[in-house]
Amino acid sequence: MNYRTIEEVSDQVVSCRRCKRLVSYRESLPARASYSLEEYWRRPVAGYGDPNARLIIIGLAPAAHGGNRTGRVFTGDESGRFLVSSLHEAGYSNQPTSESRGDGLVLLDCYITAAVKCAPPQNRPTREEFENCSSYLEAELSLLVRAESVLTLGGQAFSSFLRHVGKNGGRVRGLKFTHGGRYVIPGFPTLYASYHPSPRNTYTGKLTKRMLVTLLQRIRKNKQSG
Numbered sequence: 277m278n279y280r281t282i283e284e285v286s287d288q289v290v291s292c293r294r295c296k297r298l299v300s301y302r303e304s305l306p307a308r309a310s311y312s313l314e315e316y317w318r319r320p321v322a323g324y325g326d327p328n329a330r331l332i333i334i335g336l337a338p339a340a341h342g343g344n345r346t347g348r349v350f351t352g353d354e355s356g357r358f359l360v361s362s363l364h365e366a367g368y369s370n371q372p373t374s375e376s377r378g379d380g381l382v383l384l385d386c387y388i389t390a391a392v393k394c395a396p397p398q399n400r401p402t403r404e405e406f407e408n409c410s411s412y413l414e415a416e417l418s419l420l421v422r423a424e425s426v427l428t429l430g431g432q433a434f435s436s437f438l439r440h441v442g443k444n445g446g447r448v449r450g451l452k453f454t455h456g457g458r459y460v461i462p463g464f465p466t467l468y469a470s471y472h473p474s475p476r477n478t479y480t481g482k483l484t485k486r487m488l489v490t491l492l493q494r495i496r497k498n499k500q501s502g
């Protein structure tokens with residue numbers, strides 16, 4: 277399908293039912309006790325942000341009680357809080373918090389999406405689910421024509437972007453995920469890699485806020501390091 281705008285992609289995403297396992301999971305997941313008075317979103321979660329952004333951030337998938345609850349990726353969970361407070365410190369958002377779709381967050385020169393648009397059990401989409409959802413990521417990447425940099429969060433998002441590059445004629449052989457890595461691939465935005473800001477990484481200090489902010493500041497300058 278040919279999309280003319282990011283809004284057209286988003287409209288298609290939110291009604292998608294291509295992956296039976298994920299549709300069943302997102303729609304039947306019990307609400308957490310702390311959110312029992314809220315109505316969960318329970319649909320695919322589209323990307324959002326500035327359609328003229330120079331930076332695209334790609335995560336793995338919405339969290340079961342984060343994006344799948346709030347309807348916006350990296351919103352209402354620990355990963356989102358960590359990411360958005362880092363974005364704010366680096367000048368990529370108007371506020372440091374990300375709690376709900378109506379919270380006033382505006383991304384500045386930045387667009388955030390996920391490789392898989394539905395929350396997967398144990399945060400583990402299958403290979404088939406990645407493939408099913410890749411057409412949406414492809415569409416977003418092709419429409420965000422001003423993008424100069426792509427930041428992938430975690431190894432799975434990194435691989436998803438490399439599959440996009442490979443499908444579109446780019447050379448990806450030998451590129452390995454390294455936190456802080458910068459990869460120049462002719463014909464594509466400069467690729468940067470970060471550990472995913474999940475509690476498993478941030479609570480253990482594998483990814484600190486200083487590490488992510490420093491990387492975002494480097495991206496702003498599109499620099500190798502320093």
Ligand code: SF4
Nearest residue numbers: 292294295320394409
């Ligand atoms: S993961 Fe993607 S392809 Fe699968 S149902 Fe959700 S939006 Fe559709």
